[in-house]
Amino acid sequence: MMSEDEKKSSANTVGREAMEKAAMQDEHMQEVHAQLMREKEEPHEGFSPVPIFLMFFFAALCFWGGVYLVEHSGGYRWDAYSPDFDPNAGAPKPVEISLFDRGAKVYRNQCAQCHQADGNGVPGVYPPLAGSDWVVGHPQVMARILINGLNGPIVVKGNTYNGNMPAFGSSGLALSEKDIAAVITYVRQEWGNAASEVTEPMIGDYSALYAGRSTPWQAAELKEGLGPIPEAVVQPVAEEATPAAEAATAN
């Protein structure tokens, strides 16, 4: 390798003498020469040592990385998605949500558009739910409305509304029994309403009862033929709901 380089450079030295003579006259050659002369050496590296504190810092970083992976790797399971998943804790438990909270969510998605977030409805168009006798009375009334829908004029808090409430049972928009129970519970316990909770088995019974019915209810028949009020205890459901729940227990 070295000898090859040496040969080359000696050849260049001989060539350079001739070249320099020619360069005296040749303007272009002078220009190229000037370009060559301003070119500095090809880059190379010094060998300064790596500062020792850097090595400590990098070691600390690697340590942190190891700890982080142990803490947040979810046991390298394909089905662990939470950074706080603990592989030793057994199967992850489903999160418990109270009927009331679940109902609040269903209400926002399905009901609030017409009956409004504050439960007051729209005057003359959509009846209010807050403080309505239909809502806080016998639970079977609301269950009927939810499962089969409601059609025609109805008097709520002294005003007459003539609208069309869709069915949410299996023949209509097909909410699950749990969702129907939840949203009824929510409506009966929010905005100062303080009526009993409606559970999933209760809605299951009503659904079975009205599965054959294909027409929506009229206001006049809603309160006819009600069964006994099923035993349902109002329980304090969630922190946010305590005012309503407390009011209910006070009754």
Added chain:
Amino acid sequence: MSDSPSKSPQESPYSSSNEAVRAELSEIDASIRSAALFFVISAISWLMLGTIFALLAAFKAHEPDFAGTFEFLTFGRVRSAHLNAMALGWGNNIIFAVGLWIMARLCRAPIHHKGILLIAGIFWNIGLSVGIFGILRGDITSVEWLEIPHYATPLLVISYALIGVWGVMAFRFRKGDHVYVSQWYILAALFWFPWLYVVAQIMIIWFPARGVVQSVTNWWFAHNVLGLWLTPMALATAYYLIPKVLGRPIYSYYLSVLGFWALAIFYNWAGVHHLIGGPIPVWLISAGIVASVMMVIPVIVVGINHHMSVVGLHKEVWRSPTLRFVVFGAISYTLVSLIGSAMALRTVNQITHFTHFTVGHAHHGVYAFFTMIMFGGVYYMMPRLLKREWPSAGLIKIHFWCCAIGITIMVVALQVGGWIQGLEMNNAEIPFLETVQNTIPWLKARSVSGIFLTVGHVAFAINFFWMLFAAGAVRAKQGPTLLDDSKEGGIA
């Protein structure tokens, strides 16, 4: 020569042994001249086109009705056309020019069969033009960073292979025993890019993997294009130009080694941090986060290495058009990478994810770091290739200041605005539309920064084509163009 630990900048660059090397360099420059010129011209053309797309997209972000009646100028298409024109048009072309040139010089191996290189370059740009046209026409894919429609990508892959191979060939037939740090980066990146691009194309476009594997592949690719293609090429350029212009060795070989291997090992993992909170196994995300934070190691190492090589010679840096850009880029590399590592942390990412902060970060990296260094590379390379000087120091200054101010405004506006946006989006009390409206002043600031950048690019293009075509007056110019009135001899 590489074995000498000497750091003295006084070492004469005029000694006769080096003169032979310098004559050889001249020969190498001649061998790559036509292809490199073609790539630089293409790169600058794509830069200008990409700038127009960028301005359109930026204006549309706060004036949605602007040019709203043209289907091909809708935001989604213009934005993607901008991204691809800049990344594959400006970025790749300038890498092919500067990267291959540096590789050939350091290997002391002239490019043979330069005709093939030139033709492959022409086909790369034809493929890209078809791709960008396809994007504007509406054939865009739905995958970020891989928007180019499938009928254009095979041509891109084939022409890339015929371009990249010349870098590898130069390395294969290199002279001398020592392999310089720039050569490591360039050689590695020449293999990394096609691997990334082909795997991503196959797993996402041609034979799509099922489910979330696509997203993982997507972000593995998109992030690695930045870190394992643009970044190593820009670092190689900085590693070449800093000691070359200053005539002083790079501070430490050991730091170079550490920096290179830390990048090679850690970066590949980092992309998954784009999917924090997404439905992929959490260990994958955590590994991505750890790798992102580990990137602090190469970043600090490279930062120290560059800084120690420059320290004490700040006046020279400021006078040299090349180094002014390169050092701006090198400083930005440290900043943007440390911010990037922080952004990968879950607590920070919860705020910055899905906001303009990320957009600001992307421009911080690709522009303030990569593009600025490549500008420096062009300022150094062109006088050697053309044997002419840059016609106007004034235009270089306009270029530098407009780009430096412009990109600073953009990064600050998008990151401050994006941070506020993230805090507001996490606050359920604030309606979504309000958070959108609150970003408008920041988006307007970005448009202002876009105008700065445009002015800078125009100044750059004028200077370049003036140098290229206006032979008479420019050719007579003597000595390097420096950004300083004092005429004492110096460096460019």
